[in-house]
Amino acid sequence: MNIISKELKEENIKTKNIDDGNDKVHVELVGLSKKYGEHYAVKNLNLKIKKGSFTCLLGPSGCGKTTTLRMISGFVNPTEGDVIISGVSQKDIPPHKRSTSMVFQEYALFPHMTVRDNISYGLKLKRISEMELKKRVDYILEFMNLTSMADRFPKFLSGGQQQRVALARSLVMEPEVLLMDEPLSNLDAKLRVKLRSELKEIQQRLGITTIYVTHDQEEALSISDYIAILDEGILQQFDSPWELYFNPKNKFVADFVGLNNFIPVKVEKVEKNYIAVKVADKTLKVENRYLVSNIKENMILSIRPESIKLNPPEETDNLIKGRVKVHNFLGSVVRYWVDIGAGSQDIIVDDHDPYRKSILSGEVNLKFESFGIKLFD
């Protein structure tokens, strides 16, 4: 294969590592694994979670999110590896002695206890004075807007209210680390969006280190400082939402976070500044931000629907002809499915040109913005 130009020397592209610096690390997972029989639910997970940050564990069903959270809380024993909280190994520390508190998906409220009693329950076990207990519970009831419901039983509360009680019950314990396993998944879509901003606001106000499990990528993107993406028990990427969206490290992340088009391409030429690839008999230029060793002759090109321009008015390169097959009018954007031939899947394009007067149909030109193109092995 002679696609790489002579002048091109291998250059190391430094990736930003949010694990850098040990000073503010609060929770550290070191080579953490859990094996059930021959199957790894979580495999060799290494993460450094900063103090006061909101971190999501995100991934498809069965990827090991709950298992990871339970190892942090102590309800599941790791097969290998360790959980370090504030520099202390948690190996011999049982769940109730850890500085963590867990909010479950099913709320797990005691049905025969009032809201106040549910919230007081954990504190009572701590044997603090009656007065101190009342003070802390009153404060958290007020803080969570639950004062007027203090004497109600859970079955007389809505799903969202029950969720707030479950959260209050955790917060009243003043944990250093708050663990939440899909706490909003039983609620309807509108309430979920409302409650997740409330959650984020409370978390920021308290500055509490939070580890939150979800399989909803939109939820994770909107709420997190950092996201760890897992697949089949293995960490795929640990980064800020922005980095994950714009600089996915592999095809799994590119596919799981947001919407992406994937097209098999042949690499024709590799220059210092760009890589020429063949798509449907057209040559496209891709910004070269790759290690030479990572470039193969056959690769997968990815581009997000918003990085493709439809019928650009100006003369431009990186144009591909296609035919509109289907469109969805979504208000702020029109989403098109465009056939570009050459055995490629239909290309999804999000068009939000405010000067467009009508829906496009028939033949169109697609401009693949060079900065939006990624190549994967």
Ligand SMILES: Nc1ncnc2c1ncn2[C@@H]1O[C@H](COP(=O)(O)OP(=O)(O)OP(=O)(O)O)[C@@H](O)[C@H]1O
């Ligand atoms: N107690 C157990 N015994 C055997 N296998 C288990 C046990 N708990 C979990 N697993 C397996 O470990 C893997 C990870 O499970 P886990 O519950 O952590 O997934 P998850 O990411 O939380 O999924 P979901 O989004 O569906 O809640 C799955 O394949 C699951 O079947």
Ligand SMILES: [Mg+2]
């Ligand atoms: Mg789970």
